[in-house]
Structures are given as structure tokens and as C-alpha cells.
Amino acid sequence: MRAIQIALKDVKTVGRDYKALAIILAMPVILIVILGAALGGMFSGTAMNPIKVAVADLDGGMVSEEFIHVLAHESIVGLIDVVEVRSEDEGTDLLKAGSVAVVVVIPKGVSDAGSPDTKSIRVVTDPGKAVSGQIVASIVRSFTEQYSAVAAAMKGLWPLLYNPGQGTPGDGAVPVVAPGLAEIVAEGIASETVRGAGLFSVTEEKPTWITARQYYTASMSVTFVLYGAMLGVKSIIEERSQHTMSRLFSTKATPGDIVVGKTLAAYLISFLQLLVLVAFTSAVYCTRWGDLRGVFLVTGSLALAATGFAMFIAAVGRTERMVDALSNFGVQAMAFLGGCQLPIYMFPPALNAVSKVTLNRWGLDGYLLLMEGQVWTAASKHAAVLAGMGLIYLILGIWRLRLE
Amino acid sequence: MSLIEVRGLRKEYGKVVAVGGVDFRVDKGEIFGLLGPNGAGKSTTISMIAGLVTPTAGSIFLHGKDVTKAPHRMKEVLGLVPQDIALYPSLTARENLFFWGRMYSLPGPLLRERVEEALEYAGLKDRANDRIDTYSGGMKRRINIAAALLHRPELLIMDEPTVGIDPQSRSHILETVQRLNREDVTVLYTSHYMEEVEYLCSRIAIMDHGAIIAEGTLEELRSTVGDTDSVELTLSDAPGSLAEEIAGLPGVLQAKKVDSTITTLVKDGHERVAAILETVYRAGVKVRSIQIVEPNLESVFLKLTGRALRD
Numbered sequence: 247m248r249a250i251q252i253a254l255k256d257v258k259t260v261g262r263d264y265k266a267l268a269i270i271l272a273m274p275v276i277l278i279v280i281l282g283a284a285l286g287g288m289f290s291g292t293a294m295n296p297i298k299v300a301v302a303d304l305d306g307g308m309v310s311e312e313f314i315h316v317l318a319h320e321s322i323v324g325l326i327d328v329v330e331v332r333s334e335d336e337g338t339d340l341l342k343a344g345s346v347a348v349v350v351v352i353p354k355g356v357s358d359a360g361s362p363d364t365k366s367i368r369v370v371t372d373p374g375k376a377v378s379g380q381i382v383a384s385i386v387r388s389f390t391e392q393y394s395a396v397a398a399a400m401k402g403l404w405p406l407l408y409n410p411g412q413g414t415p416g417d418g419a420v421p422v423v424a425p426g427l428a429e430i431v432a433e434g435i436a437s438e439t440v441r442g443a444g445l446f447s448v449t450e451e452k453p454t455w456i457t458a459r460q461y462y463t464a465s466m467s468v469t470f471v472l473y474g475a476m477l478g479v480k481s482i483i484e485e486r487s488q489h490t491m492s493r494l495f496s497t498k499a500t501p502g503d504i505v506v507g508k509t510l511a512a513y514l515i516s517f518l519q520l521l522v523l524v525a526f527t528s529a530v531y532c533t534r535w536g537d538l539r540g541v542f543l544v545t546g547s548l549a550l551a552a553t554g555f556a557m558f559i560a561a562v563g564r565t566e567r568m569v570d571a572l573s574n575f576g577v578q579a580m581a582f583l584g585g586c587q588l589p590i591y592m593f594p595p596a597l598n599a600v601s602k603v604t605l606n607r608w609g610l611d612g613y614l615l616l617m618e619g620q621v622w623t624a625a626s627k628h629a630a631v632l633a634g635m636g637l638i639y640l641i642l643g644i645w646r647l648r649l650e
Numbered sequence: 651m652s653l654i655e656v657r658g659l660r661k662e663y664g665k666v667v668a669v670g671g672v673d674f675r676v677d678k679g680e681i682f683g684l685l686g687p688n689g690a691g692k693s694t695t696i697s698m699i700a701g702l703v704t705p706t707a708g709s710i711f712l713h714g715k716d717v718t719k720a721p722h723r724m725k726e727v728l729g730l731v732p733q734d735i736a737l738y739p740s741l742t743a744r745e746n747l748f749f750w751g752r753m754y755s756l757p758g759p760l761l762r763e764r765v766e767e768a769l770e771y772a773g774l775k776d777r778a779n780d781r782i783d784t785y786s787g788g789m790k791r792r793i794n795i796a797a798a799l800l801h802r803p804e805l806l807i808m809d810e811p812t813v814g815i816d817p818q819s820r821s822h823i824l825e826t827v828q829r830l831n832r833e834d835v836t837v838l839y840t841s842h843y844m845e846e847v848e849y850l851c852s853r854i855a856i857m858d859h860g861a862i863i864a865e866g867t868l869e870e871l872r873s874t875v876g877d878t879d880s881v882e883l884t885l886s887d888a889p890g891s892l893a894e895e896i897a898g899l900p901g902v903l904q905a906k907k908v909d910s911t912i913t914t915l916v917k918d919g920h921e922r923v924a925a926i927l928e929t930v931y932r933a934g935v936k937v938r939s940i941q942i943v944e945p946n947l948e949s950v951f952l953k954l955t956g957r958a959l960r961d
Contacts (some may be wrong), residue, residue: 251752254849255738493736493797496700497753498725 248553252507282459300337304602477551478512540622547632554639561646659708719861730802739783788819879919
């Protein structure tokens, strides 16, 4: 009971601190608009604005045929708008004129090599549309890897099979691809490569895009909830400096009451902060957050993770100055690594893997899945990881915490 | 009958001895004063009694029972008024009092009643809904005290409750302490203002450098100085040798110079003052003011330590 009173008092105190409210509520709301507008060009666009790709097919063989088939597949249509050109120069001219964002060049002889390597198909990008180029490069890479894998498998299996349309076993005529490869590759690209970019996804019915503003709505919410939780936990240090901690100890409040109260306060502040941001961005920015059950699930877990992180920082930092320094560094580092400043797909693979140790990555991915239109259960893994991380941080923080 | 008693209470911080083994008792119903200069160890002593600091050695008894290792039992009877303002600045006075009352587990209707009572004690009912950060220092001090009274403690420990406040608030606080004592609250009052301790306390312990150097009633302590008076001279400029010259006069027991003031302990001050003034005039120093003070705690402290309380 005393713990609840301590928590409610802290929530009330933060609620009256206008500077604190500006940091945890106004700043993310403003940054969502600024980043959404400033970095919108890095994103592919919206559903009405697919990436225009000029394809120069100099090969004219099976590889280029399959590649164009992949780009035209219904899973990708709406994402890529293909313009076929006769030469690289023609494609470059279109690029310079701004008619296309990317030129894909399939050099002559790629099909003759049996299967393309990852560098054989070239991607030329408008420097001002680097992200579009990265998405297309990602599709090309995914295509060549999957094509090569299937071709290798077919080559191994061919002696055991007989296909009258392609030849007979043992006569040396080995088919490079199997029927339906384009579907397999296109769906693979749609579900893995494109979703991995964290920008948009493809549901069973039609492609669902995530706009830059949506992306930054999720990412700024995830970033600033850490500041919200810090406010709750920093009250431990403030209570020391304003001498109320000693007074608390002279009452019937136990150290357990105080720790539980402070933890609860940080949780309530961060949870309420996220709910306000979700409500505000839904109402004012018309952000589509997706399945509300999932949003509550991820929000609850994210608030727990942020609380644990904040408690850990407060325990390690001890003094106000130290806690400020550690929290600023920690929040910024996690925001960057977790894809809250620049989209994850821009990261090299190693950094992409590292980002999975951050709360931000799991929170962001969880929200993006829901924004893509997935049902709440799709985000349950993210919620579980966040809750687990939060509990670990919390246990470590409480273990290291010195109230006096 | 003693409400609390401490025996051999000691606190060390590394090699620093903050309190070097003190013994005293506070009887039920009295106002006990702990007087000493800043840094004497008063706050550390009461922090140990309140269970905020663990003693290095010694024992604390409550109603005759050792509670050194069970500080929660002390908390049940204790109200602590800390030296610093320990309130939440962004909450109103009423919100602060409600919060602290809840920390003492006061139930709803009783809490409301006690909060109103405490506001009345503080004389701030009309400002109850204002935030603490809009209060003057004296008003904050009054709420700081009121917050310790909500659960009607048997023992009220007040640590320098009048530091840095206006005369009106000081007077209000001293009256409150007397009123509480009349209502059977035992008070342990620490201060470095000897006038307050003289005014309020029935028994007094004088602390210096972590030790109790004298203890007793005001009369008992005064008698240790005998019939000596304290003569305080405020001078325009006092050369260092002047205090030594005055100390050599017949009947002068001690002379100490602090800034431009020379404080002397003199037998029969009224008779000796002429000789002291003559010495000052001979030295070519102008006298701005002169005050003859009959034996008080200041002279007791001066006699015992060779220093003034404000040193």
C-alpha cells in the first residue's frame, strides 16, 4: 500500500514537471514530424509512390527472364514499378532525368554461367534516393542467392529425375531452374528481405506500406519511453538530494516499499507516456498502429523493459550527474543501434545482429509488425523478449541499488 | 522514567570518529536539549537514535528495552523533524501532509483529521493548497515540523528546526514545541542556538567533537561557571595582543578574540568592566558596544572548551 502511495506521488510529481513532460511527450511528437518529413526520401514512399526501376536486360537469357518475372510478381507489384530499357545508358538517362530511382543492369552472359553470383547484376542508384537503391539491391541479392541455391539443388537432383520437357537423365542437359521458381523467390523477397527493411510488408491480400512518419512514430515512442522511465527512477536520486529519502526511512516505509514504489512509478510513467503517444499520433497524425491488443501487449512489455533499464542506470550511476550522463549515452546508443534513428536495413549484417540486444530493436520491430497489419500474436515474441530483458535489467538494478 | 537512553553510542566513518561514545537519557515528558556547535555530532547522534544510521558501537534503549538492532520499534513512537526541509516542492502542503501520513499508515478519515490539525499547528491552513516551492523558508520549516506530528509520536526529535528562518517563524516553532510538550510529547531538541535551548529545555547535554562535555539542568550547568559573567566587547579593531592583555587583568578568567569581538569570563563582571575598558582605551581601540551577560550556556561552553559556540 505504501509502495502504491510512493508510486502515485512520483507520477503526480512528474505530471507537474512541465520540462519533464516536454521531454517525454512534446519532443517525440515534434521529432516524428521533423524526421518523417526530412528522412521521407530515404524511404521508398507510399502505396501511391512505388520505386521506379529501369531494368536493362543485356542478357536475354533465363536469369534475366526469371528476374523480371520476380519483379512483376503479384507479391511485389505496388512496391516496384519496372521500366524495361534497352541499354544501361538509356537507364542512366532516365535516372538523370529523375524518371526512375534505380537502374538494374543484367549483363550479357549471366545466364550462360549457369547461375548468377551476387555481383553479376549491377544496381545503379540516384544518390538522392539511396534507400530505394538499397531496397532494390537487397531484392537483387536475395534473388541471386535463392536462384543459385535452387539451381545447385536442381543440378544435384537431376540425375535422379526424369523430365521429358527438359531432356533425359544422363544426357548432360541439366535444367537451371524449376517451374515456379519466380513465385518462390518473389514471396521470399516479400516476406524476408522487404520486411527486414522494416519499411513495409506484404500481407496475403496486398502490400501494406509503412510510411516514414509511421516508422518514426514507432521509433521515437520507443526511444523516448526510456527517458520517461528514467524520470521515474531518477526520483530516487532526487529524494536523496531533497532529503525526503531520510525522512521516508524514519517512517514505517521499508526499503522494499521504496524500491517497489519507485519501480511502479517508472512503469506507470512510461506506460502512460506510450499510451498518450499512441493516442495522440492516432488522432492527430492518423497513424495506423494496428491491432490494439498487440499495441497494449508491446507497450506493456516495452514499459517494463524501459523501467528495468532505468533502474539499472540509476543503480550504476548513483549521483545525479552520473545518471544523466549514463542515461543520455545509453538511450542514444540503443536508439541508434535499435534502428530508431536510421532504419535497420541500412546497417551492415554484423550491426544488424548487434541491434537485437537492444530494447529499441524489439520494441520497434514489435510495433512495425502491428503497423504492417499483423495480428497481436505476431508481436508476442517481441513482447516476451522485451519483458525478459526488462526483468533482467530490473533484477540487476535492484541488486546494485543503494537507497542511501 | 526514561523514554530513551543511549549508552556508549559511537559512530565512525572510516578513521573519522563522528560520535565517540555518548551516554544520556531522555525522560518521558521532558524537552531534552542537545546543544553544540556545527559538526559536534548532534545530527549523527539523533540519526542513530532514529534508525537512519547504524551505530558502530553502543546501545539504544526505548522504555528500557534495547532497540539498537530493531530500529523499526523506535519508528513506531518517533516523529523526526530533519534539519533540512524534507518535503516535495511540487506538491502542496496538504498533499505533502497526506503523503507523509500515509507513510505512517494512517487510515483515511483519521488522516484527514490529522492533516487539518497539523495545518492548524503550522498556522498555514489558508495556504494549504499552495505548492511548497511557493513558501518562504519559515513556512516550509513549519510544514516540515507538521509532517512529523501526523501520527502523534510519543517522542519528537527535532534537528535544528529553526536554522535560517525569520524571527516570526522561529517564535511560532518554539511555541509549537512548548505546546506539544504540554500535550505530553517528549522532545529531543538539537540546536546550536543556546537561547533556544535555554528557553525550551528542562535538561541539556552539551556536545563538542563527538562527545558530551556537560549534562544537567540549566541551573546545574550555570553553576559550573560559578559567579562568573561573560563580558563581550565589540571593537572597531582589535589587535591580537589585546585579548592576552585583558586575560592578564585581575579577576579575568579567560579572554578570547573572534573577529572584532573579545569575549571574556570575569568574576563579578560589573566591578571589573572599568579595568577592561581602561585597557582597551590605552590600546587606542574604540569600543562599539559592551555587554555584560550573566552565566549562561555560552559561558559554560566557553569555560569548558575555550571556544565560543559560534566559533
